[in-house]
Structures are given as C-alpha cells and as structure tokens.
Amino acid sequence: MDFFSEIGLSWHFIDYDYDYFTPTPSTTPATCTDALCVFLAIATAVIFFLGVAGNGLVIWMAGFKMKKSVNTTWYLSLAVSDFLFCSFLPISVAHLVKNDWVFGLFMCKFTSFILFLNMFSSVFLLVIISVDRCVVVMFPVWAQNKRTIRKAAAVVMLAWIIAAAFSSPSAVFRNIDIHYDIHKERNVCYNNYTSDQQHAAVVSCRFVFGFLIPYLIIIFCYIVIIQKLKGNQTAKFKKPFKIMTALVGAFFICWLPFHTFALMELNHHKYESILHTGMVIGATFASANSCLNPFLYVFMGKDIKKKCALVTKIENAFEEEDDPTIH
Known part of the structure; x- marks a missing residue:
C-alpha cells in the first residue's frame, strides 16, 4: 500500500500532511530512479515477501495445525493483522516505481485505513497479551477456570472494532489530486486536512491512543509480573515473558520513529x-515491524527437534504459553 505517502513522504518532494494541497509544477523525474527511492522499493518488496510468508506460516499453524488455545488466538490475530498489511505492500512498490497513484480514490482511502488498522490492532493485541499474562501470573486459579477461547475471541473482536474506529480518520481525510510536472500529470494520494488543527488532532490521537496509553498499560503489567515472578527462574515461567518482551520491544523500536517524526511534522518549519x-x-x-514477529517466534522457540526446525520453533513458542497455571 501507499504506506510512505501516508506520513507525508513523497519520493521527489515533501507533501506535508497538513498542507492545503495545491498542485505545482515539478522538474523531478517521472519514475523511481534516485538511490533512495530504489532502496526503499527493494526494502518494501523484501518486507512484503518475508511478511506474507512468515505471517502466512503463523496463520496456518495457529489457525489450522495447532490445538486451539487462548494464546494461539492472540498470536493468530497478530499474524492476520500483519499479513493484511503486507498483502497491500505491492501497491507501495508500484507507486514508488511509477511515482503516480493509479489505483483510484477507494484504494487511496482503503490502503491508508489498512495501515493504521494494523498499527492500532497490533498495539491493542500487545496490551491484551500483556494484561492476560499479568492475570495468569497474579490469579492462576481464576485464569485456569475462566480463561476460555470464546472469551479470547470476543476480546480480539472488540479490539479490532476499536482499532477500526481509530483508523477511520485516515480514510476520511484521504483524497486524490493531480500534480503537474514537466514529464506528465501525476495523480497524488494525500491527506486532505482543511486546517492545522485537524492534522494535529489526528496525529495526537494516533500517538496517545496508539502508542502512549497502550505502553503505559504494558509497563504497569511488566512491573506486576516482574514483582510476582521475582525469584522464580524456571524456564516455564521465563519463556512466555521473553516472547511477550520481544514482541513489545520490536513494536516500540519500529513505531517510535514514526510517531516522533509525525509529531515533529506538526512544527515542520522548525524541523524541516x-x-x-x-x-x-x-x-x-x-513497515518492517509487520514481518518481524514470525522471526521472533523462531528465535525464542526451543530447538527440540532437528527436522522441520522452523515450524517446530514457532509451534514451541506458542505452546510455552498454553498452560495458564502457575504452581
């Protein structure tokens, strides 16, 4: 999808999110020829292949191969979110190469919606995983009796609905206009904010509800879990915590620059x-965050079998979470 233009980045000029869009003549190349554009097109293609393959494998395992559990429900939903995002990345590559939006108004709006649906759903699911792990550690007996797949599915559905609601402005404010240059007329998919206040409200909402508040909840859960498990060094307890830490850490590292520069863009004259x-x-x-989780599962999983090690490690990463009891 046109991920990069969503944050105001165009490969041959900067089209800031807040601008009242006024097409102006340009002398920039009509296609992707500069080194940065070529690099990003290749990087996006690599993320697409790794993301679709890796998350597809996780979906197959968590959705069809493994026994259904609360934890496979969490990880299946994460994989579906990332798989959906990666599936639209070829549109980004095509847009980079052609430097022209040829996919129409609906796709301009829909791909932007998918981008932030992925962001919000992912961080909400990480919060759910963290709270779930906290509950398992603090109330093991209650978790064993009340923690069911049906309830987990209902929580996931609610998270997706809320994520879709928070993502809707990204579709509402997207529009298409024509940019004129010496080579040809180019269609541009851009954010059509009518004021700086609208732009600031959308960016602030994404940061507060899609990053700040979720991470405050996650940090609280971490403090509770660490205090509860202090002194308990068994591998059974450490493995779920390590996997959760890897997922949360990867999301934080990957999305912090996005939110940082999005907020800086609100005062673009100072940071131009x-x-x-x-x-x-x-x-x-x-964008890279969408292909990392399957590799984290492999890295964190035990190599208990020599053959089919990739599938085994992913399966093992999930199975380490399946027992909700703490003795």
Whole structure:
C-alpha cells in the first residue's frame, strides 16, 4: 500500500500532511530512479515477501495445525493483522516505481485505513497479551477456570472494532489530486486536512491512543509480573515473558520513529531540515515491524527437534504459553 505517502513522504518532494494541497509544477523525474527511492522499493518488496510468508506460516499453524488455545488466538490475530498489511505492500512498490497513484480514490482511502488498522490492532493485541499474562501470573486459579477461547475471541473482536474506529480518520481525510510536472500529470494520494488543527488532532490521537496509553498499560503489567515472578527462574515461567518482551520491544523500536517524526511534522518549519530523512526512517521501521514477529517466534522457540526446525520453533513458542497455571 501507499504506506510512505501516508506520513507525508513523497519520493521527489515533501507533501506535508497538513498542507492545503495545491498542485505545482515539478522538474523531478517521472519514475523511481534516485538511490533512495530504489532502496526503499527493494526494502518494501523484501518486507512484503518475508511478511506474507512468515505471517502466512503463523496463520496456518495457529489457525489450522495447532490445538486451539487462548494464546494461539492472540498470536493468530497478530499474524492476520500483519499479513493484511503486507498483502497491500505491492501497491507501495508500484507507486514508488511509477511515482503516480493509479489505483483510484477507494484504494487511496482503503490502503491508508489498512495501515493504521494494523498499527492500532497490533498495539491493542500487545496490551491484551500483556494484561492476560499479568492475570495468569497474579490469579492462576481464576485464569485456569475462566480463561476460555470464546472469551479470547470476543476480546480480539472488540479490539479490532476499536482499532477500526481509530483508523477511520485516515480514510476520511484521504483524497486524490493531480500534480503537474514537466514529464506528465501525476495523480497524488494525500491527506486532505482543511486546517492545522485537524492534522494535529489526528496525529495526537494516533500517538496517545496508539502508542502512549497502550505502553503505559504494558509497563504497569511488566512491573506486576516482574514483582510476582521475582525469584522464580524456571524456564516455564521465563519463556512466555521473553516472547511477550520481544514482541513489545520490536513494536516500540519500529513505531517510535514514526510517531516522533509525525509529531515533529506538526512544527515542520522548525524541523524541516531533518523531516525528509526522518520520515524515511520512520516509514521503513514501521513497515518492517509487520514481518518481524514470525522471526521472533523462531528465535525464542526451543530447538527440540532437528527436522522441520522452523515450524517446530514457532509451534514451541506458542505452546510455552498454553498452560495458564502457575504452581
């Protein structure tokens, strides 16, 4: 999808989110020829292949191969969110190469919606996983009796509905207009905010509800879990915590630059010299997060079998979470 232009980045000019869009003549190349554009097109293609393959494998395992459990429900939903995002990345590659939005108004709005649906659903699911682990540690007997797959599915559905609601402004404010240059007329998919206040409200909402508040909840859960498990060094207890830490840490590292530069863009006159590079970094890191989780499962899983090690490690990462009891 057109992920990078969503944060105001165009490969040959900066089209800030808040601008009242006024098409102006340009002397920039009509196609992706500069080194930065080529690099990002290749990076996006790599993320697409890794994300679709890795998350597809997780969906197959958590959804069809493994026994259904509360934890496979969490990880299946995470994989579906990332798989959906990655599935639209070829549109980003095509847009980069052509430097022209040829996919129409609906896709302009829909791909932007999918981007933030992925962001909100992912962080909400990480909060759910953290709270769930906290409950398991603090109230093991209650968790064993009340923690069911049906309830988990209902919680996931609610998280997706809330994520969709928070993502809707990204579709509402998207529009298409024509940018004129010496080569040809180019269609541009951009954010059509009518005022700086609208732009600031949307960016602030994304940061507060899609990053700040979720991470405050996660940090609280971490403090509770660490205090409860202090002195308990068994591998059974450490494995779920390590997996949760890896997922939360990866999301934080990948999305922090995005939110940082999005907030800096609100005062673009002060930071204009670094915004272009910063947006590239933020967009690339955020996009890369969608393909990381399957590799984290493999890295954290035990190598208990020599053959089919990849599938075994992913399966083992999930199975480490399946027992809700703490003795």
